[in-house]
Amino acid sequence: HYDAYLVDGNTKFDSSRDRKASYEFPLSKGKVINAWEVAIPTMTVGEVAEIVCTSDYGYGDKGFHPIVPPKASLRYEVELLGTWEPAGSALQRIEAAGIKKDEGNDLYKKSAFEQALYAYKKGRDYVIELWDCEPEELEQCRELVIALQLNISACYLKLREFDNAVEVANNVLQRDPSNVKAYYRIGQAYLEKAEFEKGIEYLETGVKMTSDPDLKNMLATLKHKQDTWFRNSKSVFRKMVS
Numbered sequence: 257h258y259d260a261y262l263v264d265g266n267t268k269f270d271s272s273r274d275r276k277a278s279y280e281f282p283l284s285k286g287k288v289i290n291a292w293e294v295a296i297p298t299m300t301v302g303e304v305a306e307i308v309c310t311s312d313y314g315y316g317d318k319g320f321h322p323i324v325p326p327k328a329s330l331r332y333e334v335e336l337l338g339t340w341e342p343a344g345s346a347l348q349r350i351e352a353a354g355i356k357k358d359e360g361n362d363l364y365k366k367s368a369f370e371q372a373l374y375a376y377k378k379g380r381d382y383v384i385e386l387w388d389c390e391p392e393e394l395e396q397c398r399e400l401v402i403a404l405q406l407n408i409s410a411c412y413l414k415l416r417e418f419d420n421a422v423e424v425a426n427n428v429l430q431r432d433p434s435n436v437k438a439y440y441r442i443g444q445a446y447l448e449k450a451e452f453e454k455g456i457e458y459l460e461t462g463v464k465m466t467s468d469p470d471l472k473n474m475l476a477t478l479k480h481k482q483d484t485w486f487r488n489s490k491s492v493f494r495k496m497v498s
Contacts, residue, residue, distance in 0.1 A: 257337065259333045260330065260331075261330065261333075262324070283296065283297065289313060289314050290312075291313035291314060296336065299336045301359065301371060302335075303335070306334075307332040308329070308332075311326075338359070349383055350382075350386075353382040353383045356375045356378045357400065357403065361407075363375060373415070406425070406435075406437050409422075412424065413444055418449050419445075421442075422441075422445045425439075425441040426442070433465065436466050443458060443462075447474075447478055453482065462475075
């Protein structure tokens with residue numbers, strides 16, 4: 257993520273945060289200004305840094321019309337969410353995905369959920385479309401994709417992006433229809449959204465398939481919350497018409 261400012265007047269002219277979309281780019285490909293090419297490789301994942309540069313390391317004498325004037329000095333506030341290496345062989349991609357998974361786990365334990373989400377997504381991207389490999393490697397890919405998707409869903413829950421959490425957990429169920437954690441993530445999301453009926457529908461399916469005690473407890477919680485909501489709604493209605 258980044259926020260970009262003109263040093264003269266401290267005017268913000270660009271922001272990935274305002275767009276609510278992280279910015280990804282390869283180094284040494286001419287995709288970003290020289291200041292970033294120099295500074296970003298010195299950063300560590302999760303670090304927030306201020307990058308200040310003259311026009312020589314920015315947009316030069318011509319600027320970037322209409323948002324950056326000629327010969328403008330620039331200031332960036334940059335947060336490095338994650339890094340990745342170019343994809344290689346099937347084995348290299350599996351290893352890279354595992355590294356990203358471990359990196360995400362460490363960040364998650366530190367409550368750095370946005371950075372963890374980025375790491376998990378990068379790990380998933382290494383292997384989710386990997387088909388040209390040996391049967392043993394294919395099974396490793398499947399297990400990694402499921403684990404990474406579950407972790408992505410968990411991050412979305414922490415970030416209170418509940419619809420995304422449900423969508424990713426549903427992707428897991430397409431690969432593994434009896435996955436307990438996927439049902440549980442969905443139950444958590446619908447509990448937070450107070451969409452109890454939808455959560456109950458999913459959890460009843462999960463309980464039938466797995467008889468998992470944690471799912472049964474989540475199902476009971478959803479039903480209790482739904483009953484409480486109905487009772488409160490009836491009470492409010494009676495007061496309105498009395």
